[in-house]
Amino acid sequence: xxxxxxxxxxxxxxxxxxxxxxxxxxxxxxxxxxxxxxxxxxxxxxxxxxxxxxxxxxxxxxxxxxxxxxxxxxxxxxxxxxxxxxxxxxxxxxxxxxxxxxxxxxxxxxxxxxxxxxxxxxxxxxxxxxxxxxxxxxxxxxxxxxxxxxxxxxxxxxxxxxxxxx
Numbered sequence: 001x002x003x004x005x006x007x008x009x010x011x012x013x014x015x016x017x018x019x020x021x022x023x024x025x026x027x028x029x030x031x032x033x034x035x036x037x038x039x040x041x042x043x044x045x046x047x048x049x050x051x052x053x054x055x056x057x058x059x060x061x062x063x064x065x066x067x068x069x070x071x072x073x074x075x076x077x078x079x080x081x082x083x084x085x086x087x088x089x090x091x092x093x094x095x096x097x098x099x100x101x102x103x104x105x106x107x108x109x110x111x112x113x114x115x116x117x118x119x120x121x122x123x124x125x126x127x128x129x130x131x132x133x134x135x136x137x138x139x140x141x142x143x144x145x146x147x148x149x150x151x152x153x154x155x156x157x158x159x160x161x162x163x164x165x166x
Contacts, residue, residue: 021059055113
């Protein structure tokens with residue numbers, strides 16, 4: 001009987017997990033909240049989260065935003081929107097992603113690294129909403145992309161497929 005108790009204790013997930021950002025900040029997060037990250041969930045299930053979990057790709061300020069998102073959404077699952085279907089953002093979500101472009105891109109990278117799909121979808125939706133009505137040149141500026149075409153080549157393309165630029 002004692003062996004069964006110790007075996008179940010070894011499998012039991014910790015109540016909290018400590019996440020350590022790349023710049024050394026530590027965040028103690030309830031396991032039930034942190035498992036919104038597939039990566040953290042797998043680490044907990046594999047017994048790899050008993051001490052702190054190093055996150056070398058996430059700085060403290062961004063990890064704080066990720067934890068804020070997790071805490072807001074608790075252990076809830078996605079709202080049921082079909083895969084690929086756009087959903088209306090809540091006021092909280094709109095405010096959450098009202099950050100500088102660089103921070104939004106860092107959030108996207110963190111959500112991807114941590115395998116937190118709802119957060120990744122939210123941040124990507126914010127980028128899509130930002131660029132959807134931009135001209136091609138503005139989208140290039142937004143992403144820091146230089147045109148591969150000479151002005152003459154671009155003029156010819158714009159002439160040949162003018163419908164795409166309406």
